[in-house]
Amino acid sequence: MRAHNFGAGPCALPLDVLEEVAAELTDFNGTGMSLLELSHRSKDYEAVHMGTIETLRRVAAVPDGFDILFIQGGATMQFAMVPINLLAPSERAGVIVSGSWGKKALSDGSKHGHLVAAWDGVATGYTTMPAADELGIDADWRYLHVTTNETIGGIRMVDFPETDVPLVADMSSDYLARPIEWDRYDLVYGGVQKNLAPAGMAVVFVRKSVAASPANDAANYLRYDFHANSSSLGNTPPMFPIYVMGKVLERLEERGGVAALEERSAAKAGAVYEVIDDSDGFYRSPVDPAVRSQMNVVFRLPTEELEANFVATAAENNLIGLKGHRSVGGCRASLYAALEMDSVEALVSFMEEFRAGH
Numbered sequence: 059m060r061a062h063n064f065g066a067g068p069c070a071l072p073l074d075v076l077e078e079v080a081a082e083l084t085d086f087n088g089t090g091m092s093l094l095e096l097s098h099r100s101k102d103y104e105a106v107h108m109g110t111i112e113t114l115r116r117v118a119a120v121p122d123g124f125d126i127l128f129i130q131g132g133a134t135m136q137f138a139m140v141p142i143n144l145l146a147p148s149e150r151a152g153v154i155v156s157g158s159w160g161k162k163a164l165s166d167g168s169k170h171g172h173l174v175a176a177w178d179g180v181a182t183g184y185t186t187m188p189a190a191d192e193l194g195i196d197a198d199w200r201y202l203h204v205t206t207n208e209t210i211g212g213i214r215m216v217d218f219p220e221t222d223v224p225l226v227a228d229m230s231s232d233y234l235a236r237p238i239e240w241d242r243y244d245l246v247y248g249g250v251q252k253n254l255a256p257a258g259m260a261v262v263f264v265r266k267s268v269a270a271s272p273a274n275d276a277a278n279y280l281r282y283d284f285h286a287n288s289s290s291l292g293n294t295p296p297m298f299p300i301y302v303m304g305k306v307l308e309r310l311e312e313r314g315g316v317a318a319l320e321e322r323s324a325a326k327a328g329a330v331y332e333v334i335d336d337s338d339g340f341y342r343s344p345v346d347p348a349v350r351s352q353m354n355v356v357f358r359l360p361t362e363e364l365e366a367n368f369v370a371t372a373a374e375n376n377l378i379g380l381k382g383h384r385s386v387g388g389c390r391a392s393l394y395a396a397l398e399m400d401s402v403e404a405l406v407s408f409m410e411e412f413r414a415g416h
């Protein structure tokens with residue numbers, strides 16, 4: 059029996075993709091080898107690699123002026139690579155600290171360049187996003203870093219800052235679940251292990267002119283131009299996530315692409331928020347309703363004991379991964395791309411039954 063997987067990442071992948079991968083696992087494309095064993099320089103792998111890039115370019119409507127890079131080290135590596143490549147020693151950049159991940163982008167990135175908090179949501183416990191008039195943006199900043207969805211706090215950026223400063227976005231937890239306004243960005247990145255693929259890399263979209271002129275020298279792997287320039291691959295890429303992602307993206311495209319995923323995500327999250335809002339305070343969403351995440355629905359129950367009971371009983375009912383992040387407690391239902399409506403319906407019924415029983 060497949061679990062209803064509400065994990066925050068890694069998380070559910072489409073069943074038909076997993077089955078196709080399983081069928082191809084010991085003999086990929088008649089090579090007599092698994093894709094896991096192929097040379098990354100082989101024709102068979104090259105077709106997979108280029109195919110995934112092409113599909114991604116189509117699905118995310120990525121303009122020609124952007125390179126698409128697959129880089130190991132997850133989103134965490136990008137906290138450092140962004141300032142290394144974009145921020146010269148004489149320059150400054152801003153970071154919106156909207157939660158745990160914005161905070162990490164600031165603290166980790168500050169080891170490699172002069173970053174300034176454009177806003178910090180600490181006063182409200184990272185339960186909301188900044189209003190336009192709360193932001194302190196300096197027109198001289200090289201870029202402004204935003205986190206489009208705070209995975210732990212369960213909030214999303216709905217209104218993006220009005221500024222001419224180029225944006226850099228961490229979209230790890232709502233990747234391709236919303237359109238990207240390309241002309242506002244110099245760079246968009248995210249780990250793939252939520253909406254797109256198994257763990258093992260980040261997808262980085264970087265403006266070609268930006269990749270071509272790094273602000274600092276660094277080891278090859280840390281430079282976007284190393285990844286972008288290689289007419290052949292710069293080094294051995296994370297082949298397995300790239301291969302699986304290609305299949306996930308094909309399914310996504312068949313089902314209507316980003317616009318349809320955005321709609322499905324809103325419907326799934328809406329169903330869970332409705333149970334919360336209709337529960338007479340038994341379930342409580344701690345975040346500003348205007349910026350509720352569509353990917354990570356965070357909620358509390360009246361006591362921590364009840365929360366522990368809820369998570370354990372849910373698991374007995376095959377609803378897995380509902381515990382909130384260890385730093386904030388409570389409960390969290392992550393509703394990534396491959397989690398289908400039937401799983402959400404199972405959760406909704408369980409939440410109603412659990413409330414009735416307590």
Ligand SMILES: Cc1ncc(COP(=O)(O)O)c(C=O)c1O
Pocket residue numbers: 067131132133134135159205207208209210228229230231248249250
């Ligand atoms: C918004 C966000 N940024 C960054 C990260 C870190 O990603 P990784 O584990 O790929 O380094 C995560 C992980 O959950 C995340 O949700």
